[in-house]
Amino acid sequence: MFTTASTTSDKILQMFAAILLFAAAVGVILFAASRVSGKRDRAVAALYLLPTVLMLSVGLLYPGVRTIYQSFFDASLSNFIGVDNYTKIFTDAEQLVVLRNTAFWVLVTPFAATGIGLLYAILVDKARMESFAKALIFLPMSISFVAASVIWKFMYEYRPDQRNVEQIGLVNQVIVWLGGKPVQLLIESPLNTFLLIVVMIWIQAGFAMTVLSAAIKAIPDDIIEAARLDGVGPWGMFRFVTLPAIRPAVVVVLTTIAIGTLKVFDIVQTMTGGRFDTNVIANEFYSQSFRSNDKGLGSALAVVLFVLVIPIVVYNIRQLRRSEA
Amino acid sequence: MTTAAPLTTTPVSKSETKKLSAAATAKNRLTSPWASLAAVVIAVLWTIPTFGLLISSFRPEMAIKRTGWWTFFSDPEVTLDNYRAVFDDGGINLADFFLNSLVITIPSVVIPLCLASLAAYAFAWMNFPGKNVLFIAIFALQIVPLQVTLVPLLQLYVKAELNNTFWTLWLSHSTFALPLAIYLLHNFIKEVPASLIEAARIDGAGHVSIFFKVLLPLLTPALAAFGIFQFLWVWNDLLVSLTFAGSPEISPMTVQLSNLSGTRGTAWHLLSAGAFVSIVVPVTVFLLLQRYFVRGLLAGSVKG
């Protein structure tokens, strides 16, 4: 069962075997846990966490630490060069644009996507055809980046203002219909960065909407009823009832989208290749590591990504503490 | 914590408010024309790009390259050639890759869900030294870019002689999903009222039976929600499959799809059809599970 499956039945058999194997492993853990008498949390917790910690140590922690180590080396990883790679990231003009754009991305995307997702979730809540309406916003989430790049080509493409030439990008067509001249949307900086961010918002709003809608539906009716009896209007209802109730979910959504945004490189890579001042850390990391073959600088960029997530972690810890208090 | 909402206590005439439920409130809001308009505008904006792709996938190659897809309405030219090419020509057998995608995705959803719910339970309802530090560490691991794991992980798989098997994909996807899964599920689990857990404990239930009898039913919607997202992420993944699949026999559809555009990337017409084929499954899964998990959430609502 640990070989390359080549026939249909092999593949399906192997799939069930894998699931069974894991079910068995979980079963053993649970059985062992039930043998541990009384309230000895420590032993049970260790059992529950064992597979997770094992997989994460090998699959993420070790490569992560290795990356930090490599970030102090040169392109071929043969000479120790101290913090030179970091110096470059924070002084080189090209790299500073990369940092600036990453800041745009991570500041705009989570709030915009969450805001739109929340607004939409409230607007369609209990409306007729709610699930159809939600499926429309969710649709972009289910599209791979390969497909998304084709989709947005048909939005942003530019054709010149010339006889016999028609626009094939919808945005420019709308500009032309409104009497304007077509714009080279993906070349004009900083407009282009925000147009790329729009694609990410378009994808992520569905995630925000889905999670927040579920949270909204989980607000107990009696709370709403009580507020209603107190004469709270729609805005007050949102401000004093809905928002506090779904606050944990909002934090989760913001955090998840922020981290996803930091990591995204496909959109930039396929649409502009990071040219015209649109580069972001994740894409620069990719091109340094795999195109330029500068492993040291690539690793340092990955470490910067890691550092950028610290504020998000701290914020979440605060939220955690607050809810436990 | 939900009860902390500061409520104003302005007295109002009872006749107005008596029979209004939450649903009615919502309806009231929706009858506001501005609210409906906003909803429609968002829905249209979000749908137009995909709609354009759908139209394009039925247009002939030259039409796609020369005119915008909206001209379809004034000058409709329909062809199934793009779809035919995706399915028949050039020996591309999408059915094979479709099966691979399914075989890759299902265990990659089930495995992390099982492991993450165990871990999330431990973090939410057990006490052990270093709990917070460990939780934060796992949370922070979300940011490790997948690309840095490719070489070290592949080296391990080669040593374990797992290379070119589905196992590389199942294990990788599961591992990469764990931090987010644990974070999300932990947030749901800790919302379960402590009184429920305490009551079960007083009845003499151990961690195993609390987990199964008390928590699991409450957790179903959260599991379904995360399951959907993980399904989408794995289904649409390209990077992990490119590196670890390493053999066309086990490659998923995304790999095939990205090759559809041709060696030098000219076949937009094929890509638009191929992209649509790949969207069908995730959307179906969403539509099927959506009802289930919203209903589940409502049934599992015990807060307050």
Next chain:
Amino acid sequence: MGLVFGLSACGDGDDDSGATTGASAAAIDCSPYTAFGDLKGKTVTIYTGIVTPEDTPHKESYKPFEQCTGVTVKYEGDKAFETQILVRAEAGNPPDIAYVPQPGLLQNLVKTGKAVEAPAETAANVDKFFGPDWKAYGTVDGKFYAAPLGANVKSLVWYSPKEFADKGYQVPTTLDELKQLSDKIVQDGGKPWCAGIASGEATGWPLTDWMEDFMLRLSGAETYDKWVKHEIPFNGPEATAALDAVGAYLKNDQYVNGGLGDVKSIAGTTFQDAGLPILEGQCSLHRQASFYAANFPAGTKVAKDGDIYAFYLPGKDATTKPVLGGGEFVLAFADRPEVKAFQTYLSSDVWANTKAKVSSGWVSANKGLDPANLTNPIDQLSAGILQDPNAQFRFDGSDMMPGAVGANSFWKQTTAWITGQDTKTTLDNIENSWPK
């Protein structure tokens, strides 16, 4: 399940249902491969960036070998090949054979220590059928690793033969004539050139080709070699002259960008779309490699008397004939007999001619290739240029430079140049990025 899947046939190649379409059924002389022993039932895996539809003729062309030896060749095409192959090699999971399109990448792959030298039989074939320059591209640190496979000619200018005939334009034979032709088209009220450089993460590469072509023409092949090896600075007077010469065409608002916009639109147009305005009569000239033929829509007649054809981008004068081009190299990561046998097959004239008969848009620098076997006029033109004894072939320089330049700053800086950055800043920035 309701789905039926064909079992992948293993063993000898009896699954040749499509063999009737081409020359694959033609028997070849099997004797060169008997020396490798009994290979029946063995498998060779290939990993390459060549995907659909160009992969089909490749697979077709392996059939005579499969029939001779009973070896199964497993082909994996992947658009992300150039980044993935390094990951796979470093991690110890390489294919048996990779088709490497850049000598620079080839060197990096050899550095991983996983690649193996080409067998003596292959080396003998290469000595016989290829020029020493081509052998040198596949040689790292004095050891011969990789035999050339396909090739392409980059010094081509696409044009419409019909338009040339109608307006009385002549195919230019010197750079001066090219300039005069461009001016004439302007006088006739047209925009002579169209260009586009967008190509995802590789955006900018067509400009590097432009610059290399002019470097070759203005300063000669020897200076070009020094420049590629960084024996002279990247931002020296020769390079400045070359880039400025490109600018005289591409940064000239009168010359570009026919049917596509202004100078800046070069940056935003995908290289695939850039030559299509010729078909609409909106531009007349487009400098792009021989493989560009595949970008014209089905039904376009590519021929000397057709809708579209190409001429050789002329040298400074009619006597010199520098040719810029590219190609793939067959690098092996295993030295099993069946792999060696297959390498030997791919480096032979037999394979080159078999491949020629089944493909369109493909050519090789193999001297044993009979141009008459090529099916496509552009391929015949390319083969003619490659086999011309007066031609001075040079490999695409950016493919030979270190990745930090050839696959990074060269692309990025020339892109910035076309959107407004001056020549000096551009070349200085590239020079500074050269690894020390």
